[in-house]
Every structure is written in structure tokens, then in C-alpha cells.
Amino acid sequence: MSSAFYRRSALYAAFFVPSAEMRASIDRVARRMLGRKARRVLDPACGPGLWLEHFHAQGAEVAGSDLEEDAIALAAERLPKRGAIVRVGDMRRPPDELGDGFDLVINLDNSIGHLPEYMDVVEHLASIRRRMSPRGVYLLGLAVREEGDSIDAGVVYERGPVDVPGGGFAALRTETLGLQPVTRCERIRQVAITANVKDAPPVIAEQYDLLTFPLALLKDCLAAAGGFEILAAFDATDESLPAKRLSKGAGDVLLAIRPKDAPRARTKRTTSRGRAR
Numbered sequence: 001m002s003s004a005f006y007r008r009s010a011l012y013a014a015f016f017v018p019s020a021e022m023r024a025s026i027d028r029v030a031r032r033m034l035g036r037k038a039r040r041v042l043d044p045a046c047g048p049g050l051w052l053e054h055f056h057a058q059g060a061e062v063a064g065s066d067l068e069e070d071a072i073a074l075a076a077e078r079l080p081k082r083g084a085i086v087r088v089g090d091m092r093r094p095p096d097e098l099g100d101g102f103d104l105v106i107n108l109d110n111s112i113g114h115l116p117e118y119m120d121v122v123e124h125l126a127s128i129r130r131r132m133s134p135r136g137v138y139l140l141g142l143a144v145r146e147e148g149d150s151i152d153a154g155v156v157y158e159r160g161p162v163d164v165p166g167g168g169f170a171a172l173r174t175e176t177l178g179l180q181p182v183t184r185c186e187r188i189r190q191v192a193i194t195a196n197v198k199d200a201p202p203v204i205a206e207q208y209d210l211l212t213f214p215l216a217l218l219k220d221c222l223a224a225a226g227g228f229e230i231l232a233a234f235d236a237t238d239e240s241l242p243a244k245r246l247s248k249g250a251g252d253v254l255l256a257i258r259p260k261d262a263p264r265a266r267t268k269r270t271t272s273r274g275r276a277r
């Protein structure tokens with residue numbers, strides 16, 4: 001989904017630069033799942049590339065795409081040219097130029113919830129699976145909600161005024177209106193107020209729906225995409241990312257998943273004379 005707020009990427013970056021605690025938590029989870037530091041990292045809905053910057057600074061090659069041209073322009077400006085590539089593209093089929101063989105894919109902030117239908121989620125997961133290395137890990141943030149679950153309406157995020165890089169300041173307030181009865185999407189309403197921020201109107205007010213996933217349907221999507229094993233789940237509402245049991249209606253979680261039965265890296269076969277061929 002295209003959003004007026006995401007289109008103002010300097011504004012997005014002013015609010016959502018990852019905190020030191022969140023960076024440490026993501027590093028801990030990624031290292032635990034991989035058994036080492038990530039070498040090639042893909043963010044298929046990277047916004048202005050704030051997480052790509054983090055992994056690039058640790059020596060990883062990074063790649064990212066996003067629907068928003070403005071976000072990709074800012075990511076290209078912020079990231080060093082060497083070892084980083086970003087392109088405008090849809091996460092359902094990220095651009096081929098981003099490459100493959102990624103050992104870590106990140107999609108942390110429920111961006112997958114912006115996809116309109118579950119079939120889009122399957123298309124996304126299948127195209128990511130093809131780009132991952134066999135023992136690669138995908139850290140995927142999403143909401144697990146069952147039929148009959150409810151979310152109390154209320155403010156979920158409120159911050160500001162904060163200074164915006166490039167000039168001006170802004171405040172942001174995000175509310176949930178709860179789960180919609182038929183679609184089970186979570187309805188979000190958001191208002192940003194800005195003063196003297198380049199190319200931003202004084203008020204950006206919008207409403208959008210985020211897909212949520214009944215646990216059984218989530219497992220069906222993972223299977224339909226070619227198969228992913230769920231390695232672990234973490235509580236995404238807490239920046240320390242404590243482990244969480246993945247049960248029905250678990251809420252906002254960060255999943256660590258890995259392609260199932262992925263083709264192994266080719267090893268040299270040995271002839272009967274013990275020579276590699």
C-alpha cells in the first residue's frame with residue numbers, strides 16, 4: 001500500500017530510526033539463528049533503508065526495495081555505494097537486480113501487513129524463498145489474530161515534536177481502531193503534524209488496514225510458498241524481543257523462519273579414485 005506518510009521518507013526516518021535496544025535485540029536474534037554474523041541482508045520493504053544501514057555498518061552486503069520512490073532515493077543517499085543496492089519495487093516480486101543468496105532477510109515492522117490479500121503474501125514468501133541461501137533466515141514481523149479476537153481501540157504510538165533532518169519539526173500519533181469484523185484486518189489511523197518540513201503538508205492524516213494472520217492460515221501461507229520451517233517467535237511489542245510461544249492469537253510477533261528442504265549448496269562429488277570432478 002502506498003501511504004502519504006511513507007512517501008515523506010525524511011519524516012519517517014525522523015521517527016523510526018531504530019533504537020539502540022532494538023538494534024541489540026535484532027543482532028542477538030539474527031546471530032542466534034544464523035550462528036554467526038549476517039553476510040548478505042535483504043529488506044524487501046526497506047523504506048529509507050534504516051536497517052540496511054545498520055547491517056552495512058557491520059560489514060554485510062545489503063539490498064533493499066520499496067514501493068516508494070522517495071524512500072528509495074533517501075536510502076540511496078544514506079547508504080554507501082559499495083556493498084549496497086536499493087531499487088524501487090514491490091515486495092511481492094522484488095527486482096531481480098537485488099540478487100540472491102541472502103543469508104538474512106528482514107521485514108521487521110509488520111510491513112507484510114500492507115499486502116492486500118493472502119495470495120500476495122504467498123507470492124512474496126515464494127519469491128523471497130528463491131533468493132535465500134539454503135541455511136538462510138527470514139526475520140518476519142506480523143500479527144497473529146484469530147477469528148473472534150479483538151483489539152481495544154486506542155493510541156498505539158505518540159511521539160514528538162521531533163526535529164526532522166533537513167529542517168522543521170513534526171509530531172506523530174497512531175491509533176488502532178481494532179480488528180475489522182469481515183476482513184480481520186487491523187485498522188490504523190494516523191495523523192502527522194509538521195512545521196517547516198520540506199515538501200510536507202502541515203497535516204498528513206490517513207487510515208489503512210493491515211492484514212493479520214490466524215495461525216493456521218499463516219502456516220498454510222508458509223507451506224504454499226514452498227515451505228518454511230518456523231525456528232522461533234519473539235514478542236514484537238517489547239524492544240528486548242523476549243521469546244514467545246507461537247500460539248493462536250499470539251498478537252504482534254517477530255518470527256524467525258527458514259526455507260524447508262531448500263536445495264543444499266552444491267558440493268564437489270568425488271570419483272572412485274578420490275578425485276574431485
Ligand SMILES: C[S@@+](CC[C@H](N)C(=O)[O-])C[C@H]1O[C@@H](n2cnc3c(N)ncnc32)[C@H](O)[C@@H]1O
Pocket residue numbers: 001002003006016043044045046047048049050051065066067068071089090091092107108109110111114115
Ligand atoms: C513500516 S515501514 C517499514 C520500513 C523499513 N522496513 C523499516 O523497518 O524501517 C513499511 C514500508 O513498507 C513499504 N511497502 C508497503 N507495501 C509495499 C509493497 N507491496 N512492496 C514494497 N514495499 C511496500 C512502505 O512503502 C513502507 O516503506
